[in-house]
Amino acid sequence: MYLEESARVMIEIYDDRVSIVSPGGVPKGITDENFGKRSIARNPIIADLLRRTHYIEKAGTGIGRMKELMRNAGLKEPKFKYDDFFEVTFLRPSYYDKNYGTYDLSQNKMNNKQEKLSKTQTEILELIKENSSITQKEMSKIIGLAMPTIQKDITILKNKNIISRQGSTKKGKWIINK
16 A cells, blocks of 8 residues: 555555545535536635636536546446545556456457556557547647657557558558457
8 A cells, every 4th residue: 555645635555446535525515416417616716716727627527537537448437435535446456466457459348358558558549449540749749748658659559469550641540450
């Protein structure tokens, strides 16, 4: 287990889960029925400032996005607890699981057809699934990494025969080899 404490937030990292605990619970007016569907700003002035400076896109979308991203990664939805504290737990494959760190390219789940991929390589695959005509420059911008890093990971994916390119660099498309 690894503990990180910053601004009274505690992050616990275990072999099978990551747990983030923050004091304060949820704002008044949030019930079990509307949790993740309704948003109430704890501090409306700060929330408005963050929205106007584009540090937040939309209020009230975080819980749904977390659930969706975990499902899309083939993982269980996060678990939430709230009373005097707010806790979210992200379950992940156990370190001791023989399949840890593997990714099934065809089913987006763990199974026998697996390759070890980095986080960036997995993000590249997700972008290709969404848009087979995406450019390396667009990938670099979306993922937020420099072009040489994207190019290196694409080369690794090509060398592992996970992806290939069909057509020209400008008008071609990516193929995920199954």
